[in-house]
Amino acid sequence: MxxxxxxxxxxxxxxxxxxxxxxxxxSDLLQNIDSREKTSLNGLWDMIVDPLENGYYNHRLQPKEDGYFMNAQMQSPSDLIEYNFDTSKQLMVPGDWNTQMDKLYYYEGTVWSKKDFTYTAKNDEAAFLYFEAVNYEAIVYLNGERIGRHVGGYTPFQFEVTDKLKEGNNFVVVKVDNKRKRENVPTVNQDWWNYGGITRSVHLITVPKSHINDYSVQLPKGVTNAIKGWVSVANGKDGDAVSIAIPELKKTVNTVLKNGKAEFSIKAKPKLWSPTSPKTYEVVLKTATDEITDQIGFRTIxxxxxxxxxxxxxxxxxxxxxxxxxxxxxxxxxxxxxxxxxxxxxxxxxxxxxxxxxxxxxxxxxxxxxxxxxxxxxxxxxxxxxxxxxxxxxxxxxxxxxxxxxxxxxxxxxxxxxxxxxxxxxxxxxxxxxxxxxxxxxxxxxxxxxxxxxxxxxxxxxxxxxxxxxxxxxxxxxxxxxxxxxxxxxxxxxxxxxxxxxxxxxxxxxxxxxxxxxxxxxxxxxxxxxxxxxxxxxxxxxxxxxxxxxxxxxxxxxxxxxxxxxxxxxxxxxxxxxxxxxxxxxxxxxxxxxxxxxxxx
Known part of the structure; x- marks a missing residue:
């Protein structure tokens, strides 16, 4: 049977x-962000608890055009603005709200968070707001403009903001909602705490306009004498040169972009990574405008x-x-x-x-x-x-x-x-x-x-x-x-x-x-x-x-x-x-x- x-x-x-x-x-998610030029947006963020989502919906349950994401300021004594991030309480980012504030211990719902920062533009530069994780749904606004949404509490996401940043002062507002729903992943029933908030670090990352955004450097399945992979370049052109070097192995290979990706193969027999010998090699990826370094190990399973x-x-x-x-x-x-x-x-x-x-x-x-x-x-x-x-x-x-x-x-x-x-x-x-x-x-x-x-x-x-x-x-x-x-x-x-x-x-x-x-x-x-x-x-x-x-x-x-x-x-x-x-x-x-x-x- x-x-x-x-x-x-x-x-x-x-x-x-x-x-x-x-x-x-x-996705176009930037890899190995620790090797990038980045500004930390961690620290104290202003926050507003919003269980009825008044900052997002009006009384007809329609999305507002002037919600909390606008970070509105009074211009005259008669202005009616029923929120103020600048006088609100604060939470540490990264962190969960459940253990930072007693009244939020069991809370599931919406919390708005705001962070002010400064930006100085450089020529031929692209900028990204990068979130390592937010639990569970995040809607992100920059200077009052919605720039994107992400669902899922444990994986990173980013939004390009090159043309949305202002020289000097900027602010980012994130609507975070950790309500459990039957259709979510995970669903309503789970045996761990549903920590809400911006639970991992936030960065403003800047890279050249034409930059390496992704790559794979591995031993092919069952192979120990060749390292293969690819390098993806954003805003590159077919024929652009890409080099991959592993200095310790005295190996360098040159290749070119085709449809945004450069494939490569290197004949090499690296020392294999294992629990008793967790060996990694410095790998250097280069284009005419960008360079990124990673520590990569090689093994078969x-x-x-x-x-x-x-x-x-x-x-x-x-x-x-x-x-x-x-x-x-x-x-x-x-x-x-x-x-x-x-x-x-x-x-x-x-x-x-x-x-x-x-x-x-x-x-x-x-x-x-x-x-x-x-x-x-x-x-x-x-x-x-x-x-x-x-x-x-x-x-x-x-x-x-x-x-x-x-x-x-x-x-x-x-x-x-x-x-x-x-x-x-x-x-x-x-x-x-x-x-x-x-x-x-x-x-x-x-x-x-x-x-x-x-x-x-x-x-x-x-x-x-x-x-x-x-x-x-x-x-x-x-x-x-x-x-x-x-x-x-x-x-x-x-x-x-x-x-x-x-x-x-x-x-x-x-x-x-x-x-x-x-x-x-x-x-x-x-x-x-x-x-x-x-x-x-x-x-x-x-x-x-x-x-x-x-x-x-x-x-x-x-x-x-x-x-x-x-x-x-x-x-x-x-x-x-x-x-x-x-x-x-x-x-x-x-x-x-x-x-x-x-x-x-």
């Missing part, structure tokens, strides 16, 4: 035309039956899942230092792998992880009960996937693109995620595709992996909570697993909750002893799964979740962390650490 079921779903996936994946080029092969050799992924939750103070991670703290804890745990859940984390997190030698699972928030039959929802998910791959395609550390987490079986879901996987492979065929499946049901003979999505992915992720959501802890060690697919499996979530410092018997929920017992018995279970290629237990650190109200235990925190939000390690941390110490490959 299981094979008939799988074949039926694959057949439906092939025939379905409800939502079609189409090859889409990357593949599967062979139930094995994952890094640089042609089998590797066991010793991992941990991580939310983008700031250590010690909670709220969104906003600094490189906070990224490093989380990564250093993962390194102390003995990890060579991290699952960045359940959305793309900051570029700083990815780059720091690459420097420290972590393999990365990167994910879009197709989570739980997404509207799989909604074309607009699919377009949203595809755009977030494209933006994630576009930003991180040159990061050797990223080896897995994840399409989804814990989604219910069904034709529309298989079609939706299957088309996302097809899109990901068109954009980047050098990495593996995965998804975390919700396989918690236990039969008399154990757990059988037969979700039809297993046919679509390269690596199967399994979220299983024996001893917490299913079964008693003393049943876990003997639990057997089987798979309908000859593919690698990662135990993408496993674990249980505990309040740091709460002690008792090993059968008492919420105690450190109970959580430790869950890890002990599940580790024994995983030792007996012969197709297991790694794990990323849930989760490194306790994180805020409004689904978790239990007073004196949860208090709005998911307590499955191995470390408390204040940085205190629970007993289970050391259980997993010991297991990883014994896994030497």
């Amino acid at each position: 299981k094979h008939i079921k799988t074949l039926l779903f694959v057949f439906l996936l092939t025939l379905s035309t409800t939502i079609k994946a189409q090859e889409a080029p990357f 593949a599967t062979e039956g139930s094995k994952i092969l890094l640089n042609g050799k089998q590797i066991f992924l010793k991992g941990i899942s991580i939310h983008e939750e700031a250590p010690f103070k909670t709220g969104r991670v906003v600094s490189v230092e906070e990224c490093k703290i989380l990564l250093e804890w993962a390194k102390e745990l003995g990890c060579n792998f991290i699952r960045l859940a359940h959305y793309p984390h900051s570029e700083a997190m990815v780059r720091e992880a690459e420097k420290m030698g972590f393999l990365i699972w990167s994910e879009i928030p197709v989570y739980w009960t997404i509207q799989f039959d909604n074309e607009d929802t699919y377009a949203n998910a595809k755009n977030q996937l494209t933006e994630m791959i576009s930003r991180d395609k040159n990061r050797a550390a990223v080896v897995l693109w994840s399409m989804a987490n814990e989604t219910p079986e069904g034709e529309s879901r298989l079609n939706f995620i299957g088309n996302l996987a097809e899109q990901a492979r068109k954009l980047d065929d050098t990495r593996l595709i995965t998804a975390a499946l919700d396989t918690q049901a236990q039969g008399d003979d154990g757990n059988l992996i037969e979700d039809p999505l297993g046919e679509v992915v390269d690596v199967i992720g399994i979220n299983a909570y024996c001893g917490w959501y299913a079964g008693a802890t003393d049943t876990c060690a003997q639990l057997k697993w089987a798979s309908a697919y000859n593919k690698p499996m990662i135990m993408s979530e496993v674990g249980g909750g505990a309040l740091y410092g709460h002690h008792g018997e090993k059968n008492e929920r919420w105690t450190e002893e109970y959580q430790a017992e869950v890890f002990k018995t599940n580790i024994e279970m995983m030792r007996n799964i012969d197709f297991l290629s790694g794990l990323s237990p849930w989760i490194l650190m306790d994180f805020r979740s409004s689904r978790r109200p239990l007073r004196r235990i949860q208090d709005d925190f998911n307590r499955k962390g191995l470390i408390s939000e204040q940085g205190m390690k629970k007993q289970a941390f050391f259980i997993l650490q010991e297991y990883y110490e014994k896994e030497n490959n």
Whole structure:
């Protein structure tokens, strides 16, 4: 029956035309912004909380022409203006409003934010307002003029403002709305805090009119003696010269633009990036008007039956899942230092792998992880009960996937693109995620595709992996909570697993909750002893799964979740962390650490 079921779903996936994946080029998003000339717009922004959206709609619910985005000032004592950014409260950017202001702790809705800045124009220069992330919908205005809109809370976006900036004083206003909606990605139901605001940095970036805006520099799939790729140049002309140099390898290649893109191939045999040797090379891209430098690593990733092969050799992924939750103070991670703290804890745990859940984390997190030698699972928030039959929802998910791959395609550390987490079986879901996987492979065929499946049901003979999505992915992720959501802890060690697919499996979530410092018997929920017992018995279970290629237990650190109200235990925190939000390690941390110490490959 299981094979008939799988074949039926694959057949439906092939025939379905409800939502079609189409090859889409990357956006014109500037790459590697740290190598660009940029002015930070971080710091205190003026803000107005607007739950009724009075700053956007009039009393007939029609968009205003003179809303808050105009930043109007009184010209005479009789003027009626019912807002004033200059006398309003302020919020730090980057940052979420929930943890900066008590009355906004649970708030979901619109907040307007304004920042003043100065600009001095240069000849032959293009300027961009660049947002690393805003959760969730952002409508951006410059000097009162609407310049664009972006949907999705975890990926970067930009607007060219070259002809809209004024010499001297300027102001930008952003209408940020984090209301959850059924059709959104993620949808209304999620197990992490819906932090609202301009949660990552904002920059004014200036580049030459003709500039390098995107590039790909990688080893082709399965190849270790040639580096191939392309360079995209905005406002370039066919025939314009482009050079790509890797000084350490003593390699330089010259090519020319054709239809805005220059392709290249370099014969080279670089030292391969790995967790034990996270080697990167300086890569210099040049045109007659622009130059950009990046640090890029080279490696191969593949599967062979139930094995994952890094640089042609089998590797066991010793991992941990991580939310983008700031250590010690909670709220969104906003600094490189906070990224490093989380990564250093993962390194102390003995990890060579991290699952960045359940959305793309900051570029700083990815780059720091690459420097420290972590393999990365990167994910879009197709989570739980997404509207799989909604074309607009699919377009949203595809755009977030494209933006994630576009930003991180040159990061050797990223080896897995994840399409989804814990989604219910069904034709529309298989079609939706299957088309996302097809899109990901068109954009980047050098990495593996995965998804975390919700396989918690236990039969008399154990757990059988037969979700039809297993046919679509390269690596199967399994979220299983024996001893917490299913079964008693003393049943876990003997639990057997089987798979309908000859593919690698990662135990993408496993674990249980505990309040740091709460002690008792090993059968008492919420105690450190109970959580430790869950890890002990599940580790024994995983030792007996012969197709297991790694794990990323849930989760490194306790994180805020409004689904978790239990007073004196949860208090709005998911307590499955191995470390408390204040940085205190629970007993289970050391259980997993010991297991990883014994896994030497």
